[in-house]
Amino acid sequence: MHQKFQDFLKNEADRHEISRAEREALILAMDGYEISTIAERLGVKPEAVRQRLSQVYHKFNIEGRGPVKLAKLQQLLRARYQEYQARSQEVTGADGTTLVGEEFMPRWELSEAPDVSMGFYGRQEQLETLQKWVLQEQCRLVSIIGLADVGKTYLAAKLTHQIKDKFDCVVWKSLHRTPPLHEFLEEILLLFVNKKSLPEDTSSRMTLFLDCLRQYRCLIVFDEVERILRGSDRFGRYQEAFEDYGILLRRIGSEQHQSCLVLTSWENPLDVHKLQGATNPVRSVQLSGLTHDEAREILEAEGLSGEEEWDWLIDTYRGHPLNLKLIAQTIQELFEGDVAAFKEFNTLLIGNTPMPLQEHFQRLSPLERRVVEYLATEMEGEAVSFPELLKGLKSPPLGTSELIEALESLKQRSLVEPAKTGSGSSKQMQFCLQPIVKKYIQSELAESTTAE
Numbered sequence: 001m002h003q004k005f006q007d008f009l010k011n012e013a014d015r016h017e018i019s020r021a022e023r024e025a026l027i028l029a030m031d032g033y034e035i036s037t038i039a040e041r042l043g044v045k046p047e048a049v050r051q052r053l054s055q056v057y058h059k060f061n062i063e064g065r066g067p068v069k070l071a072k073l074q075q076l077l078r079a080r081y082q083e084y085q086a087r088s089q090e091v092t093g094a095d096g097t098t099l100v101g102e103e104f105m106p107r108w109e110l111s112e113a114p115d116v117s118m119g120f121y122g123r124q125e126q127l128e129t130l131q132k133w134v135l136q137e138q139c140r141l142v143s144i145i146g147l148a149d150v151g152k153t154y155l156a157a158k159l160t161h162q163i164k165d166k167f168d169c170v171v172w173k174s175l176h177r178t179p180p181l182h183e184f185l186e187e188i189l190l191l192f193v194n195k196k197s198l199p200e201d202t203s204s205r206m207t208l209f210l211d212c213l214r215q216y217r218c219l220i221v222f223d224e225v226e227r228i229l230r231g232s233d234r235f236g237r238y239q240e241a242f243e244d245y246g247i248l249l250r251r252i253g254s255e256q257h258q259s260c261l262v263l264t265s266w267e268n269p270l271d272v273h274k275l276q277g278a279t280n281p282v283r284s285v286q287l288s289g290l291t292h293d294e295a296r297e298i299l300e301a302e303g304l305s306g307e308e309e310w311d312w313l314i315d316t317y318r319g320h321p322l323n324l325k326l327i328a329q330t331i332q333e334l335f336e337g338d339v340a341a342f343k344e345f346n347t348l349l350i351g352n353t354p355m356p357l358q359e360h361f362q363r364l365s366p367l368e369r370r371v372v373e374y375l376a377t378e379m380e381g382e383a384v385s386f387p388e389l390l391k392g393l394k395s396p397p398l399g400t401s402e403l404i405e406a407l408e409s410l411k412q413r414s415l416v417e418p419a420k421t422g423s424g425s426s427k428q429m430q431f432c433l434q435p436i437v438k439k440y441i442q443s444e445l446a447e448s449t450t451a452e
Contacts, residue, residue: 008081014108015165016059025052029070030077107191108164113172113221116157121321122294123155126285130159134219134260135166139281141253143225143272144264146287147414148356149322152264153223155287159262160221167259168216174223181244185209188220206248213252213259225265231363234405235412236270246271253282266360267413286414289319299339302328306340313339316348318434348439357440360415367398367406372415375433376441383419383430407431 006027013023021042028038039046056062057069064072133139144152157172164170171188179187185205189198192212199205212218228242229235238246246269252261253275263272268284275282289295295314298321304310317323327349335341350357364372374393375384384392390403410416415437419430433441 005081009077011108012077012080014110017161018056018059019052022052022056025049026056029053030074107169107171109171109191110160110164111172112174112223113157113160114153116154116161120154120158121297122290123151123158126155126287127159127162129285130155130262131163133283134159134262135163137281138258139260139283140255140257141249141261141263141272141275141282143268143276143284144262144287145266145268145284145412145414147320148266148360149320150287150289150414151321152287156221156223156262156264160219164219166217167219169212169218170220171218172221172223175227176224178227178242181242181248185248192216202244206244206251209248210251210255210257213257216259218259220259220261222261222263225263225269226267226363229265229267229269229363233363233365234368235267235409236273238269245269250275266363273412286412288414289314289317290321290324291319295319295321295324298324299328302332302337304328304331304337304339306338306343309339309343312343316435318436320436323436348435350436350440350443357437358444360413360437361441361444363413364415365406365409367402368410368413368415371403371406371410372433372437372441373445375416375431376438377445383417383432385428385430389431 009027009030010023013026018026024042025038028041033041035046035049039049042049053070057073060073060076062069062072062076130142130144133142144156146152160170160172169191171191173184173188175184182202182205185202186198189205189208189212193208199208213220228239228245230237230239249261249263249269249271253272263269268276272282272284276284290298292311292314296310299310299313302325313327314324317327330349331337331339331342361369361372370393371389374389378392386403386407389407390398390400393403407416411418415433416431417434419432432438
């Protein structure tokens with residue numbers, strides 16, 4: 001089997017979510033080897049080879065029995081390869097750089113994406129909205145923002161899984177290791193160009209990347225974008241070493257192309273926030289907790305009882321999927337799974353989730369810390385109006401514009417919840433903290449006081 005056809009098979013395997021073991025059996029089968037020979041070469045039993053190929057047939061929707069299925073699969077893949085060869089052509093970028101030659105085929109690089117085949121709850125409304133934005137309204141840049149572990153990455157992965165066949169190229173990249181943009185672009189561009197064709201400077205690599213987005217329909221995911229954003233500052237500003245990412249996002253959001261970049265982050269990068277709009281090709285969805293019906297699926301899966309108090313538990317933890325799963329496990333272990341028994345103690349546990357909250361808290365500016373600490377310690381009620389908040393923060397004096405900016409930033413960071421009260425002309429916007437955020441801040445302040 002020549003290398004081009006083998007590369008084509010690998011890409012087709014990625015598209016159909018075929019495992020590495022299944023792919024190895026597929027390539028050997030496509031090369032004409034018998035089951036016994038494949039088993040010998042892979043060091044497994046013939047039954048294991050048959051099982052792997054059975055999974056391959058299922059994922060390619062091949063029907064029939066025995067050798068008939070293999071013949072159908074071979075015919076299908078060779079026909080697709082011929083179509084690919086007929087479509088293949090050399091494409092040149094704006095600066096004359098050869099993007100791809102006859103070797104180009106759809107690229108799928110999803111090794112860093114999570115598996116969403118299990119443990120994904122709800123989010124159907126958000127999925128439909130995102131699909132509409134990406135496929136129908138041709139959005140260039142879409143951001144999914146929200147608190148840590150609220151489900152941003154899994155939602156992006158589910159979206160990618162459902163629409164990947166609509167694209168020539170699908171790439172998932174995490175910014176967890178905070179790579180410099182120069183290196184980050186190289187990892188992506190090597191899917192399109194040879195190493196020798198790769199520009200040296202970052203600006204030219206950005207231009208080449210935009211050329212790829214124009215020439216091909218690409219779905220690119222940047223996960224954990226908060227890693228390159230600045231802490232102890234107003235939301236959305238980049239760390240000094242990563243400001244060129246902002247230039248890239250501005251170009252992706254404002255220049256013409258046929259692709260889409262989806263990013264996940266605790267907060268929106270400032271450039272995305274400035275470009276987004278209801279009719280613009282840049283949009284954002286801010287994830288809150290699951291609905292009651294969606295969250296109840298988690299509690300049911302964890303085997304909890306005391307169903308009459310499930311809504312109370314969901315409200316207390318604001319439908320946050322991971323926090324609900326963790327508290328459900330605690331209730332199962334210590335209260336025999338009875339939510340009603342747990343409620344009797346009237347307590348809120350944060351022990352399982354301190355680190356993400358700590359990271360969120362450390363990202364706040366001094367003014368934002370002042371606001372959330374006031375909401376956590378001085379307000380007995382659930383929410384406070386803007387005038388009440390402004391009055392309460394009078395020492396030292398705080399300007400109206402300063403408080404507005406702080407609340408907007410905290411809202412973007414999903415730490416302050418706005419709520420409307422009253423009706424008609426008496427409607428009033430109020431602000432509060434999520435219960436778990438409020439208790440975390442109270443605990444931090446108490447520890448700080450004790451340490452002093």
